[in-house]
C-alpha cells in the first residue's frame with residue numbers, strides 16, 4: 231500500500247523542502263521506494279535541493295492536461311528517490327491550476343511505498359487541494375510564536391480535508407530561552423511533536439552542494455533527527471550511531487588501556 235504523506239506548514243521558509251528531501255532520502259536508505267512530488271507550485275525547489283537537471287516535462291504540464299504524471303518522473307542517482315518536479319518558469323507558475331492535482335497523485339498509487347508531497351505553505355492558494363490529495367500530514371514549524379500560530383492553521387486545514395496529522399516537526403531548534411518549549415508548541419497546535427531538528431550549519435553546506443544533509447553529513451546533529459523521523463514513519467527502530475568524536479575518544483581510551491578495538 232502506498233502512503234501519501236504531505237509535508238506542510240503555516241509559514242514558508244521553515245524547512246518543508248529540507249524535511250521532504252531528507253525524509254525521502256532516509257526512507258530510501260531503509261529499502262523503501264519513494265517518490266517526492268514537488269507540489270509547492272509557486273516556489274518549487276525540490277530539484278534545487280537535490281541538484282536535479284531541469285526537466286522538460288513537469289507537474290505543471292500534468293495540471294494543464296498535456297502530460298501524464300508518470301512521464302515527469304526522474305530518478306535521483308545518489309538516493310534512488312524518484313522525483314516529480316514542478317516547472318520553474320514564471321509563466322508556468324502564473325498558470326498553475328491545482329484542480330487536477332489529486333487525480334494526478336492518484337495515478338502514482340502502487341508505484342512506490344511512499345509518496346512524499348512537498349506542500350505549499352498552509353494558507354497559500356491551492357494548498358487546500360494539495361493537502362486534500364494526502365492521506366497523512368506532517369506539520370513543520372520553527373519554535374517561534376508567529377510560525378507556531380500559523381502551524382495551527384495549517385493543521386486545521388489538514389483536519390478539514392480529512393488528512394490524518396501525524397504530528398509536528400520542530401525545525402531549527404537552538405535551545406535558547408526565547409524559543410517556545412515543546413510543551414507550549416504541543417499545547418498551541420494540539421498535536422504531538424515527532425522530532426526536534428537542531429539548527430545546523432551542515433544544512434546550509436548540504437544545500438550549497440545540492441545533496442540532502444543526511445547524505446552530505448550523515449552523522450551531523452540534524453541528520454540524526456531526520457533519520458529518527460524516517461525510522462518513525464517507516465515503523466523501524468532507530469538505533470542512534472555513536473558520534474565520531476565519542477567513538478574516536480573511546481578508541482583512544484581503549485588504546486591507552488591496552489584493549490583491542492572491536493571494530
Ligand code: ADP
Nearest residue numbers: 242243244245246247248402428429430433452
Ligand atoms: P520551506 O520549504 O518551508 O520554504 P526550506 O526547507 O526551503 O523551507 O528551508 C529554508 C531554509 O532554511 C533552507 O534553505 C536552509 O538554509 C534553512 N534550514 C532549514 N532547516 C535548517 C536547519 N535544521 N538548520 C539550519 N538551516 C536550516
Ligand code: MG
Nearest residue numbers: 246247270275
Ligand atoms: Mg520549500
